[in-house]
Every structure is written in C-alpha cells, then in structure tokens.
Amino acid sequence: MxxxxxxxxxxxxxxxxxxxxxxxxxxxxxxxxxxxxxxxxxxxxxxxxxxxxxxxxxxxxxxxxxxxxxxxxxxxxxxxxxxxxxxxxxIARTFQDLRLFNHMTVQENIETVMERSSWLWQRRSVAMKQKIEQVLDETELASKRHERAVDLAYAERKFLSLARIMAGDxxxxxxxxxxxxxxPRSFDRFVALLKSYAQRGVTxxxxxxxxxxxxxxxxxxxxxxxxxxxxxxxxxxxxxxxxxxxxxxxxx
Ligand SMILES: Nc1ncnc2c1ncn2[C@@H]1O[C@H](COP(=O)(O)OP(=O)(O)O)[C@@H](O)[C@H]1O
Ligand SMILES: [Mg+2]
Missing domain, CATH: 3.40.50.300 (P-loop containing nucleotide triphosphate hydrolases)
Structure with missing residues (x-):
C-alpha cells in the first residue's frame, strides 16, 4: 500500500x-x-x-x-x-530542546534508547551492534561516535536526536x-532519511x-x-x- x-x-x-x-x-x-x-x-x-x-x-x-x-x-x-x-x-518523539544526554557520547546516547526497546533486549549483541552502525552511518555520525553530545555542532545534535529515534523500534x-x-545540505539528508523510514513503514x-x-x-x-x-x-x-x-x- x-x-x-x-x-x-x-x-x-x-x-x-x-x-x-x-x-x-x-x-x-x-x-x-x-x-x-x-x-x-x-x-x-x-x-x-x-x-x-x-x-x-x-x-x-x-x-x-x-x-x-x-x-x-x-x-x-x-x-x-x-x-x-x-x-x-x-510512539517515539523528539523535543524542541532535544534533551540529549549531554555528557554521554554519541554512541551512548543511542544505546540508552535501545536498551529499552524490546526486540533487541533478548539478543543484544549482534542485532544491537548492527543497528547502531546503521544509524550512525545514516546520520553521518560514525566518526563522532566517541564525542560527547555537548561537544557536537548544532546540526549534529539535531541528527543525534533523530538517531535516537531511528535506533528504537x-x-x-x-x-x-x-x-x-x-x-541546506543537511536539509537534503534529513528529507531523504525521513522518506526512507516512511517507506520502511514508519508513520x-x-x-x-x-x-x-x-x-x-x-x-x-x-x-x-x-x-x-x-x-x-x-x-x-x-x-x-x-x-x-x-x-x-x-x-x-
Ligand atoms: N505548560 C504550559 N503552561 C501554560 N501555557 C502553556 C504551556 N505550554 C504551552 N502553553 C501555551 O500554549 C500555547 C501553545 O503553545 P505551544 O503548544 O508550545 O505552541 P507551538 O508549539 O505551536 O509554538 C502558547 O500560548 C503557550 O504559551
Ligand atoms: Mg512548539
């Protein structure tokens, strides 16, 4: 459909x-x-x-x-x-003020979401690692994975907020x-990202x-x-x- x-x-x-x-x-x-x-x-x-x-x-x-x-x-x-x-x-959401864990790393910010998501809870290691890599790639945050959220540029913080949603289920x-x-360059990535998730069935x-x-x-x-x-x-x-x-x- x-x-x-x-x-x-x-x-x-x-x-x-x-x-x-x-x-x-x-x-x-x-x-x-x-x-x-x-x-x-x-x-x-x-x-x-x-x-x-x-x-x-x-x-x-x-x-x-x-x-x-x-x-x-x-x-x-x-x-x-x-x-x-x-x-x-x-039902997942982002906030206007982002609400990241500022003193955790990019990867830790993503992991905190996954620990609560049920399908990964059982089989953490493999599926979780794959999903983290995928989300880091899609948001172009892979090279920043060990940086603290507070040290990121503004656009990167916005993408991290999105990554935390993408990593959940x-x-x-x-x-x-x-x-x-x-x-403007981030706009294009952003639009493409949301469209691809919508095509995968996300509302x-x-x-x-x-x-x-x-x-x-x-x-x-x-x-x-x-x-x-x-x-x-x-x-x-x-x-x-x-x-x-x-x-x-x-x-x-
Ligand atoms: N917790 C609150 N207490 C009192 N007024 C609020 C509260 N939250 C929002 N408002 C008011 O409700 C109206 C709608 O706010 P909001 O939903 O934040 O608008 P938008 O997100 O469209 O900019 C505004 O007048 C705002 O000041
Ligand atoms: Mg508002």
Missing amino acids: TAAQNLTDPAKILLQVRGLNKNFGGLQAITDVNLDLPSGVITTLVGPNGAGKTTLFNMITGHLVPSSGTVHWLGESLNGIAPWRIARKG ATLWLLDEPASGLD ICIIEHNLDIVIRLSDTVAFLDQGKLLAQGSSEDILKDPHLAAIYFGDR
Missing part, C-alpha cells in the same frame, strides 16, 4: 485524536482538534508560533493531560497512561521541529516551519492556528490558500 492509499483508508489509522481540548488556566491552547495519523504517512503540522503544535504532541505522548477529548492508539485509549508506557507502545515518530536551524508526524521541507516531505499537511485545526490537505492545497498564508506569514 502506498501512503496515498493509506491516507484515505480508515483501517490504516494508527493514531486517532478526537475532540481534544487543553486549557492552561484561562488560555485555550488546543480547541476541539481531530486528527488521524495513518500508517506509513508523513503528516506535517504547520502553524504560527504558539499555535499549540507542541501542546498537541504533549497530549499524545502523555506529557500533558487533555482537558477533554480522546487519543486512541490502535483503537486503545491513551488517556491517563504515563509517557514511558506510551513510548513502549511504539517505534512505529510512530512525533518530531518537534527537527530541521529547524539545519543548513511520521512532524512539526515544521520550512515550507520547502514541508513540500518535499508531506503526504498531508495539517494547519493549526490558535489551537484550532483550520485545514488539512495536500501541501499544494494548504500553501496556496491565501487565508492560511496570511495567518502563517503574520499578515492577519
């Missing part, structure tokens, strides 16, 4: 968000959001700063409790489940601005501001503004909408 076919097939929905709301005191950060993430599809979440994108991720991953509404993963409600349990179910990746601040939801990346990567784009999901469609449809463009570029 292709991503385009899965996009319209209700049987392929892995994660389903329905009627989700979040208030912080008087601030309504998320209002009645519905979103489906189908298997193998790359969904991009776009919208101005403060739109509620990270808050939406935080509710999916259990880092925040919704004020109301539901999140279902493979038909099972995630409401009230701790973040680490949700991660074990196959999650089926859904939630990526919070993973490409922000990358240089990806990515928060992204760079419209060139949005166009190259997205099977579908969801547009969030002031906590509301205003529109969802192809990148072409979303980006050519003058109303959305005015919101996005701050020309209300």
